[in-house]
Amino acid sequence: MKNIIAALALSSFFVFSACKKTDPKDAGQTQTETQEPQKFIVDSVKVNDSTKISDSLSVQYSSKFLVFPTIKDKKLLDSIYFGNKGINDFSKEGLQNLLQKEKNEYFASIKKDSKDLASLPFNQDWNSDFTMTLKSNNNDFMHIEYLSSSYEGGAHGNYNYAERVFDLKNNKKVELKDITSMPKNKMEGILMKNINKLNSGTTDADGEVKNSDMLLVEVIPASDNFYFDDKNLYFHYSPYEIAAYAAGDIVIPVSWEDLKGTLNPIFKERMKIK
Incomplete structure (x- = not known):
């Protein structure tokens, strides 16, 4: 009797399993994961340093670059950084290294010309500054303001603004x-x-x-x-x-x-x- 009950139970299990496998409700259905849009991220790197060229001349250098970890299009990144700096590494570390390199080159160029600067009539503080500022990002149009300023003697310093808007949908600078x-x-x-x-x-x-x-x-x-x-x-x-x-x-x-x-x-x- 026990063997008959066991056989019936086993038979019922196979019948249920077979029905489940051929259930039309499950036919053709696959599970898909919905991916959320990648979050727009902005970071920055800075360098700020000074050096004494002579008894009468001190020079300060500062620069700030924005970093965009979520932007991957190289052509767009080249445009954001003006494409004239030979940047191959757009990571935070890569851009930080670039700023250090530019600072060293700037100080070296001033020191190279220091012979002509030895006889300044009075103590002077020169400077070179560059800043990138994210002004807005609306409708996937990203507006960056670039400000360069410097003072290297003379009646006054100089400064220059560059405004650029980038189309993040089409990976290009807006014309x-x-x-x-x-x-x-x-x-x-x-x-x-x-x-x-x-x-x-x-x-x-x-x-x-x-x-x-x-x-x-x-x-x-x-x-x-x-x-x-x-x-x-x-x-x-x-x-x-x-x-x-x-x-x-x-x-x-x-x-x-x-x-x-x-x-x-x-x-x-x-x-x-x-």
Whole structure:
């Protein structure tokens, strides 16, 4: 009797297993894992050092690079770092080593010319500074501002801004033609019309000075030094580029309304411009 019960139990097990294997509910079904979008990460590396060249001259050097561990496209990375530094290693360690190398080369170049600097009339502190700043990352458009400044004698130091926007969807630097088809001469007219919309803050004895009061050019070029937000396209000009040094750097806004009818449809949709 026990053998019969055992046989029946075993038989039931095989029947159940067979039914389960051919269950139509499970046929053709596979499990898939949903991968979340990779998080955008920004890091940075810095170097800050100084050296005494002579009894009358000290030199300070500082530099800061942003690091983007999640960006893998080499062409895009080359563009972010201007492609002229021979960078092959975009890791944090690689960029830190580059900054150290550039610092050493800068100090060496000053020391090489130290014979001509031995007879400075008074003690001087020279400097060279470079900074990358992430200004925004909206709609996968990443805006980076690059600021270079230095003082190596003379009446005043010098500084220069570079504005660059990168399309993280298409791995490229944004060009003006990606935004608008506005003809060059018409854009120049808009820039001249809007020159005083954002004052540089320069003042004299009678109050604030208009940007147009210090222009050195008759035509303001639509340069590659631009960025944008949800309201305007902005062109940024460094000292001496279009105006006297005393005017400082000048930013000229061009509204989307000014560019109506010339905006790239894809850009317009992506930026949600009405």
